[in-house]
Amino acid sequence: MSKNERNYWLNWVLFLVFLITIISGFLLWIKIPNNYMSTFTRIDRTALVTLHIGSGLIGLLGVVIHINWHWSWLKALRYSPVRRLNKHVRTNRIINRLTWLAYITSTVFGLLAWMLSSILSTETIKIFSRFHVTTSLGCLVLLVTHLSLHKKWIVSAIQRYSPGKYRWRLGQKYDLDSTMHPD
Numbered sequence: 001m002s003k004n005e006r007n008y009w010l011n012w013v014l015f016l017v018f019l020i021t022i023i024s025g026f027l028l029w030i031k032i033p034n035n036y037m038s039t040f041t042r043i044d045r046t047a048l049v050t051l052h053i054g055s056g057l058i059g060l061l062g063v064v065i066h067i068n069w070h071w072s073w074l075k076a077l078r079y080s081p082v083r084r085l086n087k088h089v090r091t092n093r094i095i096n097r098l099t100w101l102a103y104i105t106s107t108v109f110g111l112l113a114w115m116l117s118s119i120l121s122t123e124t125i126k127i128f129s130r131f132h133v134t135t136s137l138g139c140l141v142l143l144v145t146h147l148s149l150h151k152k153w154i155v156s157a158i159q160r161y162s163p164g165k166y167r168w169r170l171g172q173k174y175d176l177d178s179t180m181h182p183d
Helices: 003-031 045-069 071-078 087-115 122-149 151-161
Strands: 166-169 172-175
Touching: 003 045, 003 122, 003 151, 045 071, 045 087, 087 122, 122 151
Parallel strands: none
Antiparallel strands: 166 172
């Protein structure tokens, strides 16, 4: 398996894990906030919290692996002044750093709210939780921006590595067994 293909499959896992984390987080934030007796479609709050924390920790592990796999690229950019980079690389670098900062702060505040909930007052935990939600929303916006900056790579990777008869290209489906045609 090539590095690109390995990265493609890790990115799919990260996408699915973050989707679970985001959906469970929104349900905890909007549908059943701070009410331990609440349920949502027969799923109690404790199960949602467990799902949210578990998927968040798996996502954290995936992000560490993702950064490790991109370390040589990150290291190469370390000493390059931002103003000397071309516009696309500069934008990508700034968005990556902001995303990383938002992700770290979101994770730290989430872990503090979770780990200290038994020893701190509810009001103190609410402060950590609000910071967690705020930085998580910022991180979500930055992740969408990050993905939009990499849309060409995403489309080409789907074309190369997706199993099955059809490959996708900028919203059009092509049949690999016959002449190419838009759907």
